Amino acid sequence: MLHIERLKTDIEALSRLAVERQTLREDDVARALRWLAEAPEPATLRERLAPVTSGDHDWPGALPAADAPLAARFTVDGDPPHGTVVIGVDGSQVYPDPHAAVLYYLIQIGGLAFSYDGSRPRPYSCEALHFKDEEVYDAQGYPISNERVGMERLVQEMAYLAELTTIEHSLAPAAPLLALTDGPLLWPYVERSRSDSQAIEAYLDALTEIRQAGGLLVGYVARPGGRALVELLWAAQLAPEDVPGRLAENPLRRLTDAALMAHFLAPGERSAWFTRPSATNHRHAGRGHAVWFCYVNVGAVRAPVIARVEAPEWGAQNADVITTLHAVLLHQSQVLNGYPYVLARAHEEALVTTADKAALDGEIQRHLFAQGILVRPSEKAQQKAILGKR
Amino acid sequence: MADTDSVITIGNVLRADIRGFVVASRIPEPDVPTFGTFVRAAIQQQRADLIGLVYNITLQDDPFLKNLAVTVIEDDPRYAEIIRDQQENRAVPVEIAVAAIGYRDEDGYHYGLPPQPPMILHRITVCSKDEVRHITAAPDFMRALFDNRDVPADELIPTALQRAARLRPEALRAEFFLDAGRYLAQYLGRDPVRLERILRRLM
Numbered sequence: 238m239l240h241i242e243r244l245k246t247d248i249e250a251l252s253r254l255a256v257e258r259q260t261l262r263e264d265d266v267a268r269a270l271r272w273l274a275e276a277p278e279p280a281t282l283r284e285r286l287a288p289v290t291s292g293d294h295d296w297p298g299a300l301p302a303a304d305a306p307l308a309a310r311f312t313v314d315g316d317p318p319h320g321t322v323v324i325g326v327d328g329s330q331v332y333p334d335p336h337a338a339v340l341y342y343l344i345q346i347g348g349l350a351f352s353y354d355g356s357r358p359r360p361y362s363c364e365a366l367h368f369k370d371e372e373v374y375d376a377q378g379y380p381i382s383n384e385r386v387g388m389e390r391l392v393q394e395m396a397y398l399a400e401l402t403t404i405e406h407s408l409a410p411a412a413p414l415l416a417l418t419d420g421p422l423l424w425p426y427v428e429r430s431r432s433d434s435q436a437i438e439a440y441l442d443a444l445t446e447i448r449q450a451g452g453l454l455v456g457y458v459a460r461p462g463g464r465a466l467v468e469l470l471w472a473a474q475l476a477p478e479d480v481p482g483r484l485a486e487n488p489l490r491r492l493t494d495a496a497l498m499a500h501f502l503a504p505g506e507r508s509a510w511f512t513r514p515s516a517t518n519h520r521h522a523g524r525g526h527a528v529w530f531c532y533v534n535v536g537a538v539r540a541p542v543i544a545r546v547e548a549p550e551w552g553a554q555n556a557d558v559i560t561t562l563h564a565v566l567l568h569q570s571q572v573l574n575g576y577p578y579v580l581a582r583a584h585e586e587a588l589v590t591t592a593d594k595a596a597l598d599g600e601i602q603r604h605l606f607a608q609g610i611l612v613r614p615s616e617k618a619q620q621k622a623i624l625g626k627r
Numbered sequence: 628m629a630d631t632d633s634v635i636t637i638g639n640v641l642r643a644d645i646r647g648f649v650v651a652s653r654i655p656e657p658d659v660p661t662f663g664t665f666v667r668a669a670i671q672q673q674r675a676d677l678i679g680l681v682y683n684i685t686l687q688d689d690p691f692l693k694n695l696a697v698t699v700i701e702d703d704p705r706y707a708e709i710i711r712d713q714q715e716n717r718a719v720p721v722e723i724a725v726a727a728i729g730y731r732d733e734d735g736y737h738y739g740l741p742p743q744p745p746m747i748l749h750r751i752t753v754c755s756k757d758e759v760r761h762i763t764a765a766p767d768f769m770r771a772l773f774d775n776r777d778v779p780a781d782e783l784i785p786t787a788l789q790r791a792a793r794l795r796p797e798a799l800r801a802e803f804f805l806d807a808g809r810y811l812a813q814y815l816g817r818d819p820v821r822l823e824r825i826l827r828r829l830m
Contacts, residue, residue, distance in 0.1 A: 316705060351708055358712040572698050572709055582712065585691065592651065596639055596750075 258491065265492040266500050272470040273501065276307040282473055289481045290514035296484055298468030299511040302529045302553070307473070309509040310502060313563040320412045321353045322405050323565055324452070325579030326398040327419045328390045329587045331594055332383045333373055336618035339601055340380060341368040344390050346397045347586025349579045350405050352412070353565075358579075361401055362586045365393070376430075388426050392439045394418060398454075399446035406451045413561045414452040419580045422456035422528045422547040423517050441524045448525075448551060453558050456528075456547035457566075459576055463545070465513055466494040466532075494532065499541040502534035505567055507546070510553050522550075529553040533563070535570035542575035635660075635753045637723065640668060643744035646775050647679060647726040650751045659684065659721055663786030665754040665762065666725055668745035675732035677741045678754065678762050680787055682778045683724035725751070726778045728768045731758075738767035756794050763791035766810035773814060781821060784811075785828035804829060 276282070279301030289296040301307060317323075331343040348361040367373060367389075375381050395418065402416045422444075424437050447454045471487040472480060502508060510529045512518065521527050527550040536542030546566065552558060569577035605612050614622070637660055638652030648668065652659070660666065660681050667676040695713065699706045730741040745751075754762070762768050769787075772780040788807050792800045808826060815822040 349712070351712075353708065355704070355707045356711070357715050358708055360712075360716050568705070572706065573694055574698070578709060581691070582717075585717075592639065 262492065262496060265489045266497055269467060269470055269489055269492055269497045270501060272474055273308050273497070276470060276473040278306070279304055282307075282469070285475075285477050285480055286469075286472055286514075289484065293516075294481070294514075296468070296481065296514070297465060298472055298484070298514075299465035299530075300469065300514055302510040302512040302550070305509040307469070307509060308501075310506045311508075311563065312506055313560055313567065315564065317353045317564045317568055318413060318561055319353055320409065321415070321561055321565060322409055322412045323351045323353075323415045323417060323569065323577075323579050324398065324401050324405055325349050325351070325417045325419075325577060325581075325583040326394055326401065327580060327583040327587045328394040328397075329584075329589050330386055330390050331589055331597075332386055333380050334618070335380050336615040338598065338612040338614050339368070339605070340373045341366055341601075342373065342381075342386050343367070343589065343597070344386070344393050345587050345589050346390075346394055347583045347588070348397065348401050349582040349586065350401060351569075351579050352409065358582070360582070360586050361397075363397060384426065385432075388433070388436045391425075392436050392443070395440050395443035395447075399443045399450065402447050402450040402452035410451075413558060414450075415455055415558075415562055415565060416447050416452035417455045417457055417577060417580060419459075419584065420456055421458055421545075422454065422526075422549070423513070423515075423521065437520070441521065441526060444521075444526045444549065445524065448549070453552040453555070453562060454549055455552075455562060457577060457580060458545040458547065461495050461532075461543065461545035462493060464493050466511060467492050467497060469511070494545070495543040498532040498534065498543045502532060502541070502543070504534050504537050504541065507531050507533040507563055512550075525549075525551065533566060535566060535575050542570070544570075544575075636750050637666065637753060638721075638751055640745045640747050640749050640751060641722065643747065645727070645740050645744050646771070646777070647682075647724065648677075648745055648751075650723040650725065652721050652723055660723060660753055663783060663790055665759045665787070665790070666751050667731075667754050667758065668725075668751045669749050670730065670741055670743045670745050671732075675730050675741070677727055677730045677745055678736075678758070678768075679725035679727045680772070680783055681723055682726050682783050685722040685724075687720040687722060689720055723751075724777075726772060726775050726783070728771050729762055731762070736762050736764070738765065739771050759791055760794050763787070766807045769807070769810065769814075781825050782828070784825055788829060 282301055286298070286300060288294070290300055326346060326348040328344060328346045330345070333340055333342040343364065343366050345364040346362065350359040350361065352358070373381055375385070398416050398418055402414060406414055424440055426433065428434055428437060444454060467489055468487060471489065472484060475483055498508060508531045510531050512527060512529045518528055528547050529550055530545050530547045533544050533546055534541050535544055544566070546562070566577060569579060572578045573581055602612060613619070638650040641649045641651040643649070662681060662684065664681040665678060666681060667678050670677045692713070695709065699709055701710065727741055729736060729738045731737070769784050772778055772784060788804065792803050795803055811822060811825060815825070
């Protein structure tokens, strides 16, 4: 039981701090907007930052990806072109629980294909139960980590998106085809083992498959937390001789790109394209999938909603397809208060609820019991289940 | 001969007592069972099946739909695909209340309350035509409904009788209704107003 009354002083302090941060952030935003307006040409910036963009450096900033000025803003008129197909995919999982009656994990992927032609959208889903020893135990004999399950889910999500892209392309070969996934496109895990390397290779294979199937791959990041653009703006303020020496001295440490973009982009506008010179992105580039990103305001006046949109370089350079993507994101997000409809529905198709999990556990236990095997959760898990019902 | 009609699983038991149970379900709108549908649920470690009738269907609160309701306009072509998705694809979160009318075990069909309610999260399935014909072979299937005060029996009984009659050859339907009428007259002899109300709904 939580004694909220004992936290009263802390809650008051938290509120005061939030007000202070708000004031500081307004100052920071004003400064960053000035830096954005004053920023040199993209080519100048790329040249200035060359010492830290080879992939060996861990500078967390972004680079301008194309020739548009940093302060460029793009708009789009009208609805998505008739016939455009948008696929959204998302996944969910049941993590392996050493206290459960049986050790397993489950991954479920959901998707929705949405054609702008008045037809009924097509829901998809698939699920896989993993229970073999080599699936649920690591090389040391311990139950596999949640991170490993997350990695597996990401690979399966992208493979499923590739499969749906192939299916949908065969249904409408001439239609613009957008393949959306919820989250960033850059592989987010550290490579520690051979199986980690296999996972990233499988992920990059799926990206290739999507490209070959004629889809534009898009990663949609809602409420992004990064500050790569703010770091770039600071770098743009430095004299060439101060790079890389003063890169770490950025005074706008609390400002995120999203907070800046909320003041910069009007509803419906998107920013210029940027890219990250990180080692992971160099690895993506090695397979032809360097990731670019931009920001888009899918909100309304006085209620900005900033999303980071990521696409592989090969797609981001296609102006016509990007215009279609822009129109689609605005339409999809307007329907659902700032989040694309296809991704919301994909999430719904993928979701494994507490009731679903309880039903699955019950089914497994019944089958085992029919085979003469009696299994039950640990005493700790049983006690937690009782308390959890309160 | 057993018929080959498709059997639809409609959800899992959410709460139950000996007189009936409530099912939580997320199924597309066309599959949502209607008032008076015969359903079954496993009881007694799957050694028997409770048979019941759907007597209430409640649409649960749906935050997803709430969000859409403020932006989507029905006749605007910009939302045509979304409306079709919501109406034709999307699982509707519903609670379905079922009243027990009997059960089936290895000895056959029995009328009245079952020995045990179904356990939580057991699956509920719509009865096949063959199962409906069997459970309604004798009018005693109505007995448990008369004593269940939670159930709108005066509406439910005529609906169930008409459903069961449609599964019989036309030549046998009059006899089926006559049997049911005699049973009702015997059971409700002291309440002619109620008897008349039920019989009128059968006409």
